[in-house]
Amino acid sequence: AQTVTQSQPEMSVQEAETVTLSCTYDTSESDYYLFWYKQPPSRQMILVIRQEAYKQQNATENRFSVNFQKAAKSFSLKISDSQLGDAAMYFCAYRSGEFGNEKLTFGTGTRLTIIP
């Protein structure tokens, strides 16, 4: 079974600075998808960014980018120019590339605090 590990329960960053959240996963599959979801205090789960394992290029979405290291099974999220609205729980998630297996496996989350 796949597992997702987020080793940083809490992180904090000064507003406008850059922060990196870590995520590692364990799988024997070669085809899979990785996601970062954000959960603000409203508890709504919002997709931040996604990465297909077959793509070598790291995904980027505006201020959010990932460092995907397939061999190391690492998938970190970098947030540039941090803003107060970025304060939230961030969850890393894994989905198998196997057709018909749609299960999302989540990590335990990292609580990000933005310091004004």
Next chain:
Amino acid sequence: DAGVIQSPRHEVTEMGQEVTLRCKPISGHDYLFWYRQTMMRGLELLIYFNNNVPIDDSGMPEDRFSAKMPNASFSTLKIQPSEPRDSAVYFCASTLRPGPYEQYFGPGTRLTVT
């Protein structure tokens, strides 16, 4: 589109009572998921449907839990009888197709069993 709709947003009930949580997925989405979030266990998938058919219910904790999807626009998660350890936030999510596509989450139902 209104997004995934869940009701109620909050539910407080006494141990032993039946609880029914409801979900309306985004129109046209073929997949529907039920998740549970607790401090102890984090976010875990309970069950998911494809075209109204349950595909994987291995995450359903025990026989007290049941889920149905009678049509493409409605699903229920029922707990009978409820226990205090069922207290959690229950999320419903839907997606159009498999693979890298985003699962859209509803706002969740916070269930408290006293």
